[in-house]
Amino acid sequence: MNGISVDINHLKKGEVNLGTSIMAVKFKDGVILGADSRTTTGSYIANRVTDKLTQIHDTIYCCRSGSAADTQAVADMVKYYLQIYASQLPFDEKPTTEVAANVFQEICYNNKDNLSAGIICAGYDSKNKGSVYSIPIGGSIHKQDYAIAGSGSTFIYGWCNENFKQEMEQDECVAFIKTALSEAIKWDGSSGGLIRMVILTEKGVERKVFYPEDYQK
Amino acid sequence: MNHNPLQWGRPSNDTYGQYNHNIANASVREADHQSLDSFPKMNTQQPIITGTSVIALKFKDGIIMAADNLGSYGSLLRFNNIERLIKVGSETIVGVSGDISDLQQIERILDELETTEEVYDNDGGHNLRAPHVHEYLSRVLYNRRSKMNPLWNAIIVGGFNDDKTPFLRYIDLLGVTYGSSTLATGFGSHLAIPLLRQLIPYDVDYVKVTEEEARKAVENSMRVLFYRDARAADKYSVVTIKKSEDDPSSYTFTHEKDLRVQNQSWKFAKDIRGYGSKQQ
Numbered sequence: 001m002n003g004i005s006v007d008i009n010h011l012k013k014g015e016v017n018l019g020t021s022i023m024a025v026k027f028k029d030g031v032i033l034g035a036d037s038r039t040t041t042g043s044y045i046a047n048r049v050t051d052k053l054t055q056i057h058d059t060i061y062c063c064r065s066g067s068a069a070d071t072q073a074v075a076d077m078v079k080y081y082l083q084i085y086a087s088q089l090p091f092d093e094k095p096t097t098e099v100a101a102n103v104f105q106e107i108c109y110n111n112k113d114n115l116s117a118g119i120i121c122a123g124y125d126s127k128n129k130g131s132v133y134s135i136p137i138g139g140s141i142h143k144q145d146y147a148i149a150g151s152g153s154t155f156i157y158g159w160c161n162e163n164f165k166q167e168m169e170q171d172e173c174v175a176f177i178k179t180a181l182s183e184a185i186k187w188d189g190s191s192g193g194l195i196r197m198v199i200l201t202e203k204g205v206e207r208k209v210f211y212p213e214d215y216q217k
Numbered sequence: 218m219n220h221n222p223l224q225w226g227r228p229s230n231d232t233y234g235q236y237n238h239n240i241a242n243a244s245v246r247e248a249d250h251q252s253l254d255s256f257p258k259m260n261t262q263q264p265i266i267t268g269t270s271v272i273a274l275k276f277k278d279g280i281i282m283a284a285d286n287l288g289s290y291g292s293l294l295r296f297n298n299i300e301r302l303i304k305v306g307s308e309t310i311v312g313v314s315g316d317i318s319d320l321q322q323i324e325r326i327l328d329e330l331e332t333t334e335e336v337y338d339n340d341g342g343h344n345l346r347a348p349h350v351h352e353y354l355s356r357v358l359y360n361r362r363s364k365m366n367p368l369w370n371a372i373i374v375g376g377f378n379d380d381k382t383p384f385l386r387y388i389d390l391l392g393v394t395y396g397s398s399t400l401a402t403g404f405g406s407h408l409a410i411p412l413l414r415q416l417i418p419y420d421v422d423y424v425k426v427t428e429e430e431a432r433k434a435v436e437n438s439m440r441v442l443f444y445r446d447a448r449a450a451d452k453y454s455v456v457t458i459k460k461s462e463d464d465p466s467s468y469t470f471t472h473e474k475d476l477r478v479q480n481q482s483w484k485f486a487k488d489i490r491g492y493g494s495k496q497q
Binding site: 019037038040042043044045048049050051054055072076079151155186187188189190192193194205207209211212213 | 289295404444447484485489490491493494
């Protein structure tokens with residue numbers, strides 16, 4: 001044996017992974033976030049009913065993928081910053097999704113050596129309507145009409161590209177996300193369980209859940 | 218006195234000589250051009266397409282064994298039509314987990330064994346049974362490991378002894394073998410064995426277990442494995458070999474395919490929000 005070799009890219013001992021399928025899609029009335037519910041440690045499913053759609057502000061949510069600990073810590077920080085920022089705005093004004101996404105970006109970029117976090121930040125504000133921002137591993141930020149991420153997303157790049165439409169109705173968009181995540185779950189061992197969705201519009205927040213019997217073909 | 222912590226507890230070079238790395242290329246045959254060309258040279262590999270758990274238990278009248286139909290390529294759930302329970306002869310079942318290409322090689326090996334040992338009945342009146350299949354596979358696997366060219370599998374062989382009692386035994390890529398009234402490979406050994414043992418706490422008590430009870434335990438175990446093993450699928454096969462009701466000296470062999478995990482519990486999760494702090 002020649003010395004000790006350490007795989008620095010591997011998860012730390014006991015660390016839990018959000019091997020995942022997540023996406024967020026802009027539609028006519030706002031934005032819908034979707035995610036599976038599986039958290040794995042290696043190939044053991046540590047949590048089969050995880051909620052990966054985390055609230056940052058009233059109508060700003062994020063989808064988390066990568067290290068469970070890292071993404072929870074970062075999301076908590078962004079929520080904290082947004083709370084203080086919101087308190088300093090005029091009474092009737094709410095923070096925009098753009099601000100939240102850029103706070104994510106700053107944290108993820110400046111701590112890139114110590115973080116393993118792939119985040120999609122999406123929300124509804126009255127100024128910009130629905131918006132979707134992708135913040136992948138390196139800490140860059142990308143504004144998109146729809147974003148997919150997580151290990152399961154690799155299997156649905158083609159399908160999503162072919163089937164995404166601008167200005168979809170809510171039901172259409174729900175069906176788009178349900179089918180996309182259903183395929184991702186079908187092929188990715190690190191994704192599974194329920195499909196959770198969060199619909200963000202001027203009406204506020206609506207949560208949906210789909211069980212395996214609903215989405216499995 | 219050896220000060221290097223990495224060498225503590227390890228065989229010393231003074232006693233055994235320097236480690237000879239050529240063992241990885243060792244072969245029983247002579248190293249002449251003829252045999253080197255004809256025999257493919259492989260080394261200790263890594264499993265590529267893999268099958269997960271196999272579970273099995275004895276009951277009053279025989280054996281039940283189950284395995285799902287998935288062939289994974291790392292975390293990609295690549296193939297959904299892999300049959301991992303192999304019938305050998307008329308009363309033996311071999312369940313294979315681990316590398317799928319090696320599973321297919323084992324199928325070929327067992328097929329050849331059936332041909333030479335059963336159809337062309339060499340020693341008059343003796344049939345190929347589970348203990349024989351197990352012993353044969355055990356020798357094959359152990360010798361492959363000794364050549365540093367393993368068949369990367371964990372196998373359970375189920376059937377009957379010559380005295381008509383149920384037979385159930387395990388073999389793996391290292392040539393390790395053991396038997397029990399409840400056996401499982403992979404994740405099954407951690408998740409399914411405790412459940413199967415609730416039914417049969419002591420090995421000898423398999424005689425008290427009915428087919429329905431055994432079947433329920435298998436279905437429950439496959440459901441738990443689907444919940445908790447990220448490389449498991451919900452479609453599986455079950456083989457039951459038991460003494461016939463009408464003729465206790467013969468056996469019925471039932472191979473059920475395309476079974477699905479039923480009665481899954483997910484509805485409780487709709488009210489789970491967030492991971493800790495207050496959330497809408």
